Amino acid sequence: MQLSNIFTTLRYMLERSILTMRYTLPDKIINHLYWVILNIVVFSYIMPHAPSVGISSNYGLLVALSMPISAAFFGAINCMYGLLYDVTNEGSHLRYELTLPIPQWLVFTKYGIEISIQTFIATSVLFPVVYIMLFKQITFTLVSIIKFYLILMATSLFSGFFSVFIVSMAQDILQGLDNVWIRIVFPMWFLGCFQFSWSDLYTINPIIAYADLCNPLTWALEASRSSIVTNGSVLNFWLCILALIIFTLIFGYIGTQRLLKRMDCL
Numbered sequence: 001m002q003l004s005n006i007f008t009t010l011r012y013m014l015e016r017s018i019l020t021m022r023y024t025l026p027d028k029i030i031n032h033l034y035w036v037i038l039n040i041v042v043f044s045y046i047m048p049h050a051p052s053v054g055i056s057s058n059y060g061l062l063v064a065l066s067m068p069i070s071a072a073f074f075g076a077i078n079c080m081y082g083l084l085y086d087v088t089n090e091g092s093h094l095r096y097e098l099t100l101p102i103p104q105w106l107v108f109t110k111y112g113i114e115i116s117i118q119t120f121i122a123t124s125v126l127f128p129v130v131y132i133m134l135f136k137q138i139t140f141t142l143v144s145i146i147k148f149y150l151i152l153m154a155t156s157l158f159s160g161f162f163s164v165f166i167v168s169m170a171q172d173i174l175q176g177l178d179n180v181w182i183r184i185v186f187p188m189w190f191l192g193c194f195q196f197s198w199s200d201l202y203t204i205n206p207i208i209a210y211a212d213l214c215n216p217l218t219w220a221l222e223a224s225r226s227s228i229v230t231n232g233s234v235l236n237f238w239l240c241i242l243a244l245i246i247f248t249l250i251f252g253y254i255g256t257q258r259l260l261k262r263m264d265c266l
Contacts, residue, residue, distance in 0.1 A: 006102045010110060013097065017114040021121070028122040032071045036126050040064050040133050062225070064134055066194045068126040068148075069155050069224045073217060076119040076159030077166065077185055083111050084167045084177065087259065098263065108164055108256045116160030120153055127152075147227035147237055154244040155220040161248050162216070165255030168262065192217030197225070198235055216247040 044060025086094035097107045127148055166184070170177045192215045193201065202209035212218050223240035 006106065009100060009102050010106055013100075013110050014114060014117075017110070018117060021118050025118070025122055028075060028118070029125055032075060032123055032126060033129060036064075036067045036071060036129060037133070039067055040130065044134060061134060062197065063195060064130055065225045065228055066221045068123055068130065068152060069217075069220050070189060070194060071126060072119050072123045072152060072155045073159045073189060073220070074185075075122055076115050076156065076163050077181075079115040079118055079160075080163040080167050083164070084170055087167055087262065088171075094263075104260060105256050108259050109252070112157075112161035112164045112252055112255075114160070115163050116157045119159055120156035123152060123156070124149070144227050148224065150241065151220060151223040151227055151237070151244075154241050154248075155224075158216055158220070158244045158248040158251070161252035161255065164259065165251040168255045168258035188215055188217050191215060193221045198222050213243075216244060216251075219243040219247075 040060070043063045048060055083094070094107070097110075098104050100107070127145070131143070166180055169184070170180050191212060193212070194217070198209060198212065198218060201212060219235065219240040222235040223237050223244075226235065226237050226240075
């Protein structure tokens with residue numbers, strides 16, 4: 001089959017998927033807004049003023065700038081249930097797509113791209129909300145909107161293909177997925193510089209800090225902060241983008257190969 005025909009088929013598959021997103025996107029956007037606004041209220045307006053907590057006012061800004069990226073990561077993971085159902089139950093939709101005249105690995109690549117697009121659209125509205133709620137703490141001259149949306153796009157792309165990898169790891173929707181969340185997803189996020197900067201971790205223990213660079217979310221969250229404030233991050237923004245691209249290729253390849261084997265495509 002000609003290469004042009006392959007990508008034409010892939011484009012039609014993606015267009016069909018994007019058209020179906022309009023039914024779920026409003027709820028996803030509302031859920032992301034709800035989560036981000038609640039976190040900003042707690043971490044920026046309540047905890048810094050609570051005597052028993054004892055954190056600085058800058059802590060709320062540190063966490064708030066991590067929220068859109070965190071929302072993209074969790075949002076993409078939540079988008080994988082349809083693929084996981086098809087894989088574990090041999091759904092007819094997935095089986096049909098695997099019979100199309102395109103390389104079968106492109107079917108799972110399509111799912112990664114589809115989740116990435118949905119995630120990026122659903123979380124792209126979060127930056128204005130963060131800025132409006134924290135405009136007194138964010139210096140507008142230090143804000144790079146282009147960089148922020150670049151790292152959001154890179155994170156969405158990584159999270160989409162990481163979701164494909166997660167599906168390949170989960171044996172079933174119930175117990176298998178629960179194990180993946182507890183053993184992989186949550187530790188990645190909790191240790192991925194969400195509530196602390198990489199420079200702070202480096203100051204505490206350089207060995208642990210360098211080990212944390214194996215966590216893709218460390219690069220994503222650090223880059224999100226450096227796109228808005230220039231201090232507090234020692235990781236180069238473009239190096240973070242490159243790292244996320246490499247992680248995307250690694251997890252995308254492993255996840256696709258595992259699913260091909262699982263669906264007896266090899």
